[in-house]
Amino acid sequence: xxxxxLIRSLALLxxxxxxxxxxxxxxxxxxxxxxxxxxxxSGDLVQVACxxxxxxxxxxxxxxxxxxxxxxxxxxxxxxxxxxxxxHVGPWDYTQxxxxxxxxxxxxxxxxxxxxxxxxxxxAPTQAELLGFPFDAPDGAPMVEAIAGNPTPPRLVVTxxxxxxxxxxxxxxxxxxxxxxxxxxxxxxxxxxxxxxxPTSTAQTHATIGTGAFPDHHGIxxxxxxxxxxxxxxxxxxxxxxxxxxxxxxxxxAMGNRPLVGMLGTVSIHLxxxxxxxxxxxxxxxxxxxxxxxxxxxxGEEGFEWNLPPRLQHFYRFPPYLNDVPxxxxxxxxxxxxxxRIDGRWRDNDIAQLLQGFETxxxxxxxxxxxxxxxxxxxxxxxxxxxxxxxxxxxxxxxSHVWTVNSPEMQDAVRAEDAALRDLVRFLDREVGRGxxxxxxxxxxxxIHDPEVSGAFAVPSIALANGINGxxxxxxxxxxxxxxxxxxxxFIDEAELRQNGHTLxxxxxxxxxxxxxxxxxxxxxxEEADDPIFQAAFPSSLLARLPCLxxxxx
Numbered sequence: 001x002x003x004x005x006l007i008r009s010l011a012l013l014x015x016x017x018x019x020x021x022x023x024x025x026x027x028x029x030x031x032x033x034x035x036x037x038x039x040x041x042s043g044d045l046v047q048v049a050c051x052x053x054x055x056x057x058x059x060x061x062x063x064x065x066x067x068x069x070x071x072x073x074x075x076x077x078x079x080x081x082x083x084x085x086x087x088h089v090g091p092w093d094y095t096q097x098x099x100x101x102x103x104x105x106x107x108x109x110x111x112x113x114x115x116x117x118x119x120x121x122x123x124a125p126t127q128a129e130l131l132g133f134p135f136d137a138p139d140g141a142p143m144v145e146a147i148a149g150n151p152t153p154p155r156l157v158v159t160x161x162x163x164x165x166x167x168x169x170x171x172x173x174x175x176x177x178x179x180x181x182x183x184x185x186x187x188x189x190x191x192x193x194x195x196x197x198x199p200t201s202t203a204q205t206h207a208t209i210g211t212g213a214f215p216d217h218h219g220i221x222x223x224x225x226x227x228x229x230x231x232x233x234x235x236x237x238x239x240x241x242x243x244x245x246x247x248x249x250x251x252x253x254a255m256g257n258r259p260l261v262g263m264l265g266t267v268s269i270h271l272x273x274x275x276x277x278x279x280x281x282x283x284x285x286x287x288x289x290x291x292x293x294x295x296x297x298x299x300g301e302e303g304f305e306w307n308l309p310p311r312l313q314h315f316y317r318f319p320p321y322l323n324d325v326p327x328x329x330x331x332x333x334x335x336x337x338x339x340x341r342i343d344g345r346w347r348d349n350d351i352a353q354l355l356q357g358f359e360t361x362x363x364x365x366x367x368x369x370x371x372x373x374x375x376x377x378x379x380x381x382x383x384x385x386x387x388x389x390x391x392x393x394x395x396x397x398x399x400s401h402v403w404t405v406n407s408p409e410m411q412d413a414v415r416a417e418d419a420a421l422r423d424l425v426r427f428l429d430r431e432v433g434r435g436x437x438x439x440x441x442x443x444x445x446x447x448i449h450d451p452e453v454s455g456a457f458a459v460p461s462i463a464l465a466n467g468i469n470g471x472x473x474x475x476x477x478x479x480x481x482x483x484x485x486x487x488x489x490x491f492i493d494e495a496e497l498r499q500n501g502h503t504l505x506x507x508x509x510x511x512x513x514x515x516x517x518x519x520x521x522x523x524x525x526x527e528e529a530d531d532p533i534f535q536a537a538f539p540s541s542l543l544a545r546l547p548c549l550x551x552x553x554x
Contacts, residue, residue, distance in 0.1 A: 045508055045538040050548035052536055056091035056198075060488075061543045061552050062139070062214040063197035063204065068225045070489035071504055073543075074511055075536040079449065079456035082464065082487045086401050086448045088164060088200060089487035095200040095446045097167040100193030102126070102146040103183055103425075104438030109148040110186045118143055119196030120205055123440055124212035124247040127157050130438055131386055133251050137212025138244060139196075146188035156381030156428070156437040159209065159273060159390045162417055163202065164397035166446020173411050177418040180441070183425075193442070199488055200445035203234045206392070207272030209444070210246035219243035220272055224484060224491070231484055231491055235268040238315050239276040246275035248388050253282040258385045260378055262287030264371055265392035266302060268312060274390045277315035287378065288316035289370075291358075302355060306370070325373050328366045332357035338412075347408060361416040364395055368420040372427050381432035392444075393417060400447030407450070459533055461485040463519040464511075471510055472502045481507075489540070504539040511537040 049057065052075070060073060076082055078092050088095050100118055102108045107130055121140030128135030129142045131153045170177060195205055197214045199222050207213075207220040215221045220234045220242055227241065234241055248261045252275075263274040267290055277286045293303040294310065308318035335346050335357065344351050346360045354360050371391055374380065380387045395413045403409040421441070428437045451458065465482040473481040473496065481500065483491040492504060517529035544552050 045505060045542060046546060048512065048536050049538045049542060049546055053091075054548065057543070057546065057549050058551060059091045059096070059196060059198045061549060062216055063199055063221060064540055064543055065216050065219065065221050066541065066544075068219065068221045068227065069540055070222075070224075070226070070484070070486060071492040071494060071540055072490040072508060072511075073536070073538055073540050074488055074490060074534060076457075076459060076488075076533055077535045079451075079454040080459060080533055081448065081456055082459040082485065083461045084458070086404060086451075087487040088166075088400065088445050088447050089198065090200065091198045093446075094166065094168045094449065095198070096194040096196075097446060098193050098195060098443040099162075099165065099167060099170060099180075099441060100143075100190035101180070101184070101187055101441045102143065102438070103187035103441070104154060104435075105186070106435035107148055107150050107154050107438045108146050108187050111145055111188050112185045114143075114145045114188055114190050115192050116143075116145065116190065117192045117194070118190050119194055120208045120442065120444070121196055121212050121214060123159065123209050123442065127159075127388075127438075127440070128247055128251070130154060130157060131251065133247075133254070135212070135247055135250065138217045139208075139214045140212035143188065143190065153386045154436055154438040155384065156375075156387050156389060156432050158424075158428070158437065158439045159388075160421075160424075160439060160441045161206070161209070161270075161273070161390075161392045162396055162441065162443050163392055163394040164400045164445060164447040165414070165417070165443040168446045168449070169396060169400070169405050169410065169414065169443075172405050173414045176411055176414040179418045179422040179425075195445055199486065202267075202397075202444055203269035203272060205444040206270050207242055207244075207246075209442070210248065210273040210275055210390075211242075211244040212247065213244045217244055218272075222486065222489070223269070224486060226491065235271065236311070238311055239271065239279045242272055242276060245280055246273070248286070248390075249275040249280040249283055251388070252284070252286070253280065255385065257282075257284040260287070260380050260387040260389075262289075262374060262378065262380070262388075263316075263390040263392075264289050264367070264374060265390075266290055266394040267292045268309065270390075270392040271312075271316075273392075274388075279315045285315060285317040287319060287374070288312065289318055289322055289374075302358065304356065304358070319374065319377070321377060322370055322373065325366070325370045327369060328357070328362065331362035331366045332360065335360050335362045335412075347412075349409070359395075359398055361395060361412050364393060364413070364416040364420050365423075367393060368423055371424070372431075375427075375431060381428075381437055393420070396447065404450040404453075405447045406453050410447075457516055457520075457531075457533060459519055460521075463521070464490075464514075467514070467519065468507055468510070472497060472507055473500055475500050504541075508537040508539060 122143050125137040125140045126143045201223050204215045204220045207218045211218045252261050289306045291302050293301045306322040351357050399410050465485050468482050479496045481497050516531045
């Protein structure tokens with residue numbers, strides 16, 4: 001999809017959402033199912049939940065905490081999705097399947113493809129085995145096939161996350177990552193790797209990478225969480241909402257804070273893979289660098305400089321020399337010239353409007369040089385005390401939310417990431433020494449396909465919220481039943497719901513009865529108006545007592 005087409009589509013969607021909000025009435029709309037009619041249409045909620053594939057339920061349970069998660073689970077029929085911005089949230093394969101590749105001559109066994117199922121929770125315990133450090137991961141287990149058994153630990157362990165680069169991205173562009181493919185026989189490539197939990201969002205998956213725990217244990221359950229009655233973002237108070245320690249927290253403290261520990265990312269929610277820094281008892285201020293606008297919330301709007309928000313400076317330290325790394329203008333010029341013309345455009349996109357080029361593939365070689373500068377200046381891997389370095393490359397994620405998996409822009413990003421990986425491997429061999437370092441490359445989730453390709457129907461969040469409020473919140477006060485709609489969950493004010501004489505089960509059954517025609521303000525083909533849009537909806541509390549989910553009662 002071209003930029004202009006996408007912008008027009010998003011503008012239309014925003015306009016429709018605004019129209020839905022403006023036209024919302026306190027009573028249910030005539031097109032929407034009434035509360036009393038929905039139960040017969042949707043059936044028993046236990047049966048609804050248990051009709052889902054077991055692995056989907058297991059992922060949902062692992063990602064849920066009764067004290068922090070939304071009250072209602074909703075699952076649109078694949079490939080439908082809830083909300084704008086092309087989200088990547090859900091239990092489906094396209095969000096769950098990720099690359100999992102271990103490489104490091106002398107430390108990683110050259111076993112090639114391994115088909116045993118693994119999840120992100122296995123990264124930290126595998127790294128602990130490589131370090132020879134005792135680490136009891138709450139949910140993960142070492143990927144033993146990858147470990148060569150070298151009694152001397154590597155001097156540097158690098159965790160590289162290609163944000164949103166799920167296997168659906170790599171499989172869509174199979175010829176555009178030749179260097180990574182060439183390494184597979186010399187490392188360990190897990191062909192059945194998944195995130196392991198849902199919602200599949202950045203904050204919670206990075207925390208799983210760091211802790212070896214799923215969100216029901218480590219506590220970062222989403223980009224919005226309920227803490228003490230408030231709905232908050234996961235890093236607005238620093239690392240205090242992260243319940244479990246990371247491998248880096250425990251290893252660094254056990255080694256007297258002698259190891260170097262650092263993270264180069266884009267926004268605060270990437271920090272979960274590194275840890276608490278000085279907030280963990282006995283820890284020190286580990287290195288951290290992001291590009292987050294200082295006035296933005298912790299989910300992060302990107303800015304023009306490397307920085308560390310003031311709320312995080314008590315826990316981590318920022319190396320100011322990062323903003324002196326040269327060459328970004330040349331990187332932008334190379335992207336501009338890729339089509340044979342210097343015209344201020346990347347394909348059909350105005351580079352100046354894309355954060356002066358940082359939201360183009362130019363950011364990838366630039367961030368690679370920044371990473372090399374950190375390694376060289378700080379001395380990562382320079383002595384026999386093993387160091388830990390965590391990196392997030394976010395370009396693929398950005399493209400997935402704007403142009404989708406299917407775009408030529410995504411192809412450009414995959415090519416640039418593969419080239420940067422080649423340069424990093426060569427740099428580490430020179431700087432740290434071949435046989436002295438280990439890299440794990442993975443993704444935190446997959447990415448959504450172009451709805452024009454998949455046929456997905458976008459369920460407007462505002463229309464969904466207004467419909468629920470109209471059907472279940474009729475007492476005339478200023479307090480709303482729906483507090484926030486997320487792609488697979490809804491925050492509900494249960495006290496307000498009870499005051500109106502309804503239950504979560506009532507709302508779930510009503511949601512199950514919704515059709516495309518109930519929520520769409522745009523014209524639909526007549527044959528689609530009555531199509532259901534949700535495969536399941538049920539209270540989150542039901543997860544703990546489903547007869548088809550014995551893991552929840554173990």
